[in-house]
Structures are given as structure tokens and as C-alpha cells.
Amino acid sequence: MKIYLAGPEVFLPDALSIGQQKRDICTRHGLTGLYPLDTAVDLSAPDASLQIFKALEEMMDAADAVIANLTPFRGPGADPGTVYELGYMAGSRKRCFGYCNDPAPYAERVSRHTTVTKADDNRLIDRDGLTVEDFGLPDNLMMIHALELHGAPLVMPRARSADIWHDLASFEACVRLAAGKLD
Amino acid sequence: MKIYLAGPEVFLPDALSIGQQKRDICTRHGLTGLYPLDTAVDLSAPDASLQIFKALEEMMDAADAVIANLTPFRGPGADPGTVYELGYMAGSRKRCFGYCNDPAPYAERVSRHTTVTKADDNRLIDRDGLTVEDFGLPDNLMMIHALELHGAPLVMPRARSADIWHDLASFEACVRLAAGKLD
Incomplete structure (x- = not known):
């Protein structure tokens, strides 16, 4: 089963290492994680952003479910790019899971x-x-209830993670949920 | 043809009046606008937010296309609730249009x-x-290219609208585009 790994961690300096950790966690639970930076797009191409979009849409279409990182990004709410992907997967009738490191x-x-x-x-x-x-x-009702009705309720730690961008405990809880529901 | 009218103007004090204006513009172009506040949800119910979600999902499923207001909301990017809806409609293989009053x-x-x-x-x-x-x-590549590939490129004024929440010129341009493409 393939899981699309949506989240704003792609904007971190160590984005590739986080992707590797997320894929490894998926593998341990018998799932295949698809990470947005796994695409081979030439970032110097004039149409790089369009190429990225096409590659990510293809990746989402190939996936059976999404795990979205809805940790607040540059404001009170989740990253709009990640939220677009969550909506796209819900509209595609795929299973939706999500977590947020700030409850x-x-x-x-x-x-x-x-x-x-x-x-x-x-x-x-x-x-x-x-x-x-x-x-x-914790965020706009559309995302919160989409998860509840199309996958599983949002997973959150009891208190804000000390390192909101690197704590993968709630992510792993989502992987466990996905592995159980997609069997 | 039914158009779902997504946007953070539902959070304005005159949200109902803006919805009426948007619906009127749709009608003038031969389309039916579906506005998120047109649902009959009892806001004092303990599960009001879930009821709203279900009503809006039903409304989106009934629509042929979406026009999303991607004007920056509480930060540099579009309203995540609106972006979720844009993604949902793209995933549902519906036509996607959008505008933004800040270029x-x-x-x-x-x-x-x-x-x-x-x-x-x-x-x-x-x-x-x-x-x-x-x-x-102007915003995260996922939304910008989704519009380009699934409907029409984002419509924007040449300069920031004087009244970003009430200027409906770019909205009307989207309605015209939608009326042309959905014929």
C-alpha cells in the first residue's frame, strides 16, 4: 500500500533526511511512503514549478492514502500546499490521515x-x-472533519512537541492507523 | 451548471450580502452559485462543525465546478479551508477556477x-x-498549477484591490471563464 507523505517539512534544510525517516517508518509498518521530494525535477528549468506539480499529482494518483502534516505553518493554520493535497486525496476518494504537533x-x-x-x-x-x-x-473544520470522515481523526500529542518539525511520534501513530485500515 | 463559491469571505461580518452578490453575478452569466452559508445548520448544536462539513461536502458533490477566492488570509497564503475545497474539487475531477485580489x-x-x-x-x-x-x-505552486491544469489560470487584478474583501471584478472574470468552459 502506498501512502503519500504530505507536509511542509519539504521546506526545511534537512527535508531529505526527514523524508528518509518517514519512508523508513512506513516500511517498518509494511507500507510504502511516497515523499514529495522523491521526484526528479530539474529545479533550474523555466517551468520547474509546473513539473513539480505534475510529478506530485501523479504521485498522489498512484497512492492509496495520504498522511498530512497539519502542524501550523507561517501562521495559525496548516500549510496551504499540504491542505490542497489533503483535499485532492479526499476528492479522489482515498483514505486520509493527518497529524499536528501543536494541539x-x-x-x-x-x-x-x-x-x-x-x-x-x-x-x-x-x-x-x-x-x-x-x-x-485545532484548525479549520474542513480539514479536521475530512480526516474524521475519510480516514481517522487528527492525531496530536498531548502538549506541543518540543521540536515541532522533527518529532515523528504522531506521524508514526498515523502510519499505524493507516496500516490497520488499509489491510 | 452549479458553481461552488469557496472563499474566506464567509468570515466577514457582511458574509451573507457578499454571498448574495456572488450568486447574482452567477445568475447573470447563466450559472447557479452555491454559497457555503446557504446551508441550514443549527450553529448552537454540539456537533455544529461536523454538520457544516457534511453540508458543504454535499454541496461540493452537487457542483460542477468551483471558484475559489485565494486572497491571502491571516498570513501570506490563501485560507486553508478554501484550499481544502479547491483540492477536493480537483480530486473529484471538477473544473477549478480561482482569483486573488492581491497579485x-x-x-x-x-x-x-x-x-x-x-x-x-x-x-x-x-x-x-x-x-x-x-x-x-503568488502562492504555493499546488494551487496555482491546479487551476492552470484543471480549469483556468488564477485571475488577479494588476494591482492589489483597494478593498480586497469586497472587490468582485476578478470573481466576475472567473464566472465568465466558467460560463465559457462549462457550456
């Missing part, structure tokens, strides 16, 4: 980046007056 | 929120050492 509710995460207050109509709002989702979920 | 390249957007520098290996990086995508695209 804080979304409203708390937003308050780390901007002032959150209560509007006259009782909505929680940010500095721009935009509603802050306040269902007690 | 700035992604690296420039990131520099509004954090310090962007060049690493020793020439990668553009943010304060945390994470690579900043630098293909000259």
Missing part, C-alpha cells in the same frame, strides 16, 4: 499572531474583523 | 510577515529557516 485550539493559535476580541454580535474576531472559528478544533 | 509574488507576501533572507545554499528562507517558495508565483 492548541485554533482561536488560541490565532491569538498568537493577532489580537482576538469579541464583536458586539458575540463572534470572536481578529484585528481585521474576520471571524475566528471557535469550535474548539 | 504580489509569494516571497514578497511572506516578507510582510517575517524577515526573508538568503541562506548559504542560496535558498530564500524565513526567520525559522523554512524555505520561501520563489518561483515568482
Whole structure:
């Protein structure tokens, strides 16, 4: 069974080593991990980004499931590139798993980046007056419930990981879930 | 033809009025707009967020295409909830259209929120050492090329809209594109 390994760790300096660790964990559980950096794209080509997209779409189409790393990236929510891939796999009717190394509710995460207050109509709002989702979920409800209904509920540590980009315990829990459900 | 109208404007205080305007524009072009707030969910129910998810997934499954508002939301990139929906529609093999009222390249957007520098290996990086995508695209390549290959290239104004949440010119351009392609 092939698992597409979506996540913003591809943007880390040691992205290749993390990919190797993730693939090794998959192998130990009898699964094959497909990592986005496993594509052979010439990054100096003028259409490099389009080539990457095509290679990743092909990789997703070849996979039976996705494990998405939804750890907050450059703001209160998950990395949009990763979220696109999670949505694509859900739309493709593949199994969806995900984890997040920061269990804080979304409203708390937003308050780390901007002032959150209560509007006259009782909505929680940010500095721009935009509603802050306040269902007690860690991120936008679309991702959280997609996992719940199309694979397994989001896996999170009890407290924020000391090293949110390198702690793979919740990832491994997802691999275990995937191995069980895809049998 | 039914178009799912994805976007973070559902978080604005005048979300209902924007939805009405979007639906009216669709109607003028012979299309039916499906707006996320058109669902009848009791927001005080304990499982309100799950009910919303189910209603929106049903709405997307009933639609022939999506028009996603990818204007930056609470950070340099698009709203993850909207991006999930774009991915879901692409995975469902529906036509994908999108617009963004801020045409700035992604690296420039990131520099509004954090310090962007060049690493020793020439990668553009943010304060945390994470690579900043630098293909000259306005957002993560997954969304940009998904639109290009599964519908039409991202529609953007030449300069940032004065009112990024209420300017519907690029939205209307998407509706025109959708009406042409779905005929």
C-alpha cells in the first residue's frame, strides 16, 4: 500500500533526511511512503514549478492514502500546499490521515499572531474583523472533519512537541492507523 | 451548471450580502452559485462543525465546478479551508477556477510577515529557516498549477484591490471563464 507523505517539512534544510525517516517508518509498518521530494525535477528549468506539480499529482494518483502534516505553518493554520493535497486525496476518494504537533485550539493559535476580541454580535474576531472559528478544533473544520470522515481523526500529542518539525511520534501513530485500515 | 463559491469571505461580518452578490453575478452569466452559508445548520448544536462539513461536502458533490477566492488570509497564503475545497474539487475531477485580489509574488507576501533572507545554499528562507517558495508565483505552486491544469489560470487584478474583501471584478472574470468552459 502506498501512502503519500504530505507536509511542509519539504521546506526545511534537512527535508531529505526527514523524508528518509518517514519512508523508513512506513516500511517498518509494511507500507510504502511516497515523499514529495522523491521526484526528479530539474529545479533550474523555466517551468520547474509546473513539473513539480505534475510529478506530485501523479504521485498522489498512484497512492492509496495520504498522511498530512497539519502542524501550523507561517501562521495559525496548516500549510496551504499540504491542505490542497489533503483535499485532492479526499476528492479522489482515498483514505486520509493527518497529524499536528501543536494541539492548541485554533482561536488560541490565532491569538498568537493577532489580537482576538469579541464583536458586539458575540463572534470572536481578529484585528481585521474576520471571524475566528471557535469550535474548539485545532484548525479549520474542513480539514479536521475530512480526516474524521475519510480516514481517522487528527492525531496530536498531548502538549506541543518540543521540536515541532522533527518529532515523528504522531506521524508514526498515523502510519499505524493507516496500516490497520488499509489491510 | 452549479458553481461552488469557496472563499474566506464567509468570515466577514457582511458574509451573507457578499454571498448574495456572488450568486447574482452567477445568475447573470447563466450559472447557479452555491454559497457555503446557504446551508441550514443549527450553529448552537454540539456537533455544529461536523454538520457544516457534511453540508458543504454535499454541496461540493452537487457542483460542477468551483471558484475559489485565494486572497491571502491571516498570513501570506490563501485560507486553508478554501484550499481544502479547491483540492477536493480537483480530486473529484471538477473544473477549478480561482482569483486573488492581491497579485504580489509569494516571497514578497511572506516578507510582510517575517524577515526573508538568503541562506548559504542560496535558498530564500524565513526567520525559522523554512524555505520561501520563489518561483515568482503568488502562492504555493499546488494551487496555482491546479487551476492552470484543471480549469483556468488564477485571475488577479494588476494591482492589489483597494478593498480586497469586497472587490468582485476578478470573481466576475472567473464566472465568465466558467460560463465559457462549462457550456
